[in-house]
Amino acid sequence: MTAKSHNKPIAITTNRFLRYLVAYGSLILFGALVAIPLLYFLITSFKPMEEYLTYPPRFFPTRWQPENYKAAVTMFPYFRYAGHSLFLGLSHTILTVVTSAMAGFAFARINASARDKLFTIIIAMLIVPGIVVQIPQFIIFARLKLTGTWWPWILWGLGGSPFYIFMFRQFFSGFPRELEDAAEIDGCGPFRTFWAVFVPNAKPVIATASILNFAGVWGDYVNPFLFLKDANTTLAVKLQTGYLSPHGELLTTTVLAGALLYVLPLVIAFFLGQRHILEGVVTSGLKG
Amino acid sequence: MANTQQPGRKPASRRKKSTRARRRTISFYLFVAPWLLGFVLLSVAPLCIGFFTSLTNYDGFDPADSKFIGVDNYARAFSDDRMFFSLGRTLLWAAINTPLWLVVTFCMALILNQKGIKGRGFLRTLYYVPSIVPVVGVVWIWKIILDNNFGLLNAAISLFRPGTALPFLSQYALQSLSVIALWTGLGSGMVIFLAGLQNIPEELKEAAQIDGANALQLFRHVILPIMTPVIFFQLVLGLISAFQQLVLPMLLAPAQEVSGWNPPRSSYLYMIHAYRQLFVYQRYGYSTALLWLLFVVILALTLLVFRTARYWVFYEVEVEGGRQP
Numbered sequence: 048m049t050a051k052s053h054n055k056p057i058a059i060t061t062n063r064f065l066r067y068l069v070a071y072g073s074l075i076l077f078g079a080l081v082a083i084p085l086l087y088f089l090i091t092s093f094k095p096m097e098e099y100l101t102y103p104p105r106f107f108p109t110r111w112q113p114e115n116y117k118a119a120v121t122m123f124p125y126f127r128y129a130g131h132s133l134f135l136g137l138s139h140t141i142l143t144v145v146t147s148a149m150a151g152f153a154f155a156r157i158n159a160s161a162r163d164k165l166f167t168i169i170i171a172m173l174i175v176p177g178i179v180v181q182i183p184q185f186i187i188f189a190r191l192k193l194t195g196t197w198w199p200w201i202l203w204g205l206g207g208s209p210f211y212i213f214m215f216r217q218f219f220s221g222f223p224r225e226l227e228d229a230a231e232i233d234g235c236g237p238f239r240t241f242w243a244v245f246v247p248n249a250k251p252v253i254a255t256a257s258i259l260n261f262a263g264v265w266g267d268y269v270n271p272f273l274f275l276k277d278a279n280t281t282l283a284v285k286l287q288t289g290y291l292s293p294h295g296e297l298l299t300t301t302v303l304a305g306a307l308l309y310v311l312p313l314v315i316a317f318f319l320g321q322r323h324i325l326e327g328v329v330t331s332g333l334k335g
Numbered sequence: 336m337a338n339t340q341q342p343g344r345k346p347a348s349r350r351k352k353s354t355r356a357r358r359r360t361i362s363f364y365l366f367v368a369p370w371l372l373g374f375v376l377l378s379v380a381p382l383c384i385g386f387f388t389s390l391t392n393y394d395g396f397d398p399a400d401s402k403f404i405g406v407d408n409y410a411r412a413f414s415d416d417r418m419f420f421s422l423g424r425t426l427l428w429a430a431i432n433t434p435l436w437l438v439v440t441f442c443m444a445l446i447l448n449q450k451g452i453k454g455r456g457f458l459r460t461l462y463y464v465p466s467i468v469p470v471v472g473v474v475w476i477w478k479i480i481l482d483n484n485f486g487l488l489n490a491a492i493s494l495f496r497p498g499t500a501l502p503f504l505s506q507y508a509l510q511s512l513s514v515i516a517l518w519t520g521l522g523s524g525m526v527i528f529l530a531g532l533q534n535i536p537e538e539l540k541e542a543a544q545i546d547g548a549n550a551l552q553l554f555r556h557v558i559l560p561i562m563t564p565v566i567f568f569q570l571v572l573g574l575i576s577a578f579q580q581l582v583l584p585m586l587l588a589p590a591q592e593v594s595g596w597n598p599p600r601s602s603y604l605y606m607i608h609a610y611r612q613l614f615v616y617q618r619y620g621y622s623t624a625l626l627w628l629l630f631v632v633i634l635a636l637t638l639l640v641f642r643t644a645r646y647w648v649f650y651e652v653e654v655e656g657g658r659q660p
Contacts, residue, residue: 070446088476103490146369153366178579179630183385206373237362266469283471310472317467329530
């Protein structure tokens, strides 16, 4: 650009101006497309139901009704169902992160003959569609009478996840060799090395994997819908069925209030850890 | 380091080495054991059982009552009109959705990556927010906008053409789902492209500019080739997940209805058809057969995309090692 600027300085500046106009224009347009639905969601959760059902709808309510939020947490035992989601999310996350970190460490740091072959499986599992196993798992768990219980989440958690194994492997591969040697000289076996040297230095990846995985379980709809029953299901499923008026009508604005409270913890967690999370998403190539 | 291996002690050290190698192998397996066990019990076993079930008429009650019926379930799929209809919808869905997502997220990453853009960090975070909203939240956010009668979009349209109420959630459900999927996938796609763009060495761009390349040429001959591996990766992931779409059509229905296994015709995707067979009709065998067929379709398509890779995906190694004769 500088090489050419002696030719037509005016054309360049208008050019640059146009470029910024187009750039900022589209960025703002997309920003609005992202933000308006979120904003309307927030606003509508304060609308009285009658106002939601008037035609034509208005963006802002004429009367704000924060009572929607009270109804949202009292129409069914909201916090108990949130507790189910929390329990499944936490237990699945702890197990998955431990299992995946261990496997990731082994793939990065322990030189065994079968390592590369097994790692090919991990890569394949990243691509193999998960749908082929969901229904067979349902069949197996149903035969073992584990549907309607939380056991599937524990078992899935114990099995780890190829995504996080990959992520941990990438991260642990970058550790300097001397770290391991020093630990070995100090008499550490591989477990001590993993636990006392690698894990304390992997906090960012652990945090990323934990938040992403927790968000995955908390946000999951299909698995609790298929595998659990109404009494012990998660908030995601209960939100869909829990807000009926005595006449059996769906109270949309109350659902919105409930859904907003359900979404909020993840948004907050994201803002707190966004730098790590976005980096984690990039390194693992995860699609959200 | 100093040479610690004296010639005379070679056999001992070799023996020591082999026990160390064995110990290493043992600890390797101990570390991967939970995953390996999970892989066998939760992936391999279900795959086999699923395939076996697809050869029977199992109905979910007593396996002893079910009969081995060979490939009947697979044959049945080929005379199932609804299967073909749902497959067609799914192909359309993948054909609209994947390119749309790739193009939009790539363009946004390009714009955001330009020099001198202010507020890049803030915008990146803003665009990413929809990606972290759980699907139940996403669908409610869009239901109140797209609802046929009470939605914001129809209200906006009726400002220009009073009285219009377009059936976004029924007749145009597939198109609506595409917008929703784009909205949720915007941030995650863009973040990955942005990271790819930021990895392009600055010298490369400068060299091209010194050679007199304009912005378009720079994009066409430098940026785009370097980005093809990332585009390829995103294309494969996008296609695979498009074919497996289940939850969005399950949840999206006019606000007063529950959708579940009965979405409008427009968004009657293949996965819905396959899951319906089991959860509505208890046809376990047929359902698993349908899933295996989809698996084959996805696998074939993925391999096809991989085959095309060498014509358009640029890998540095190829250039440095010279082209094949």
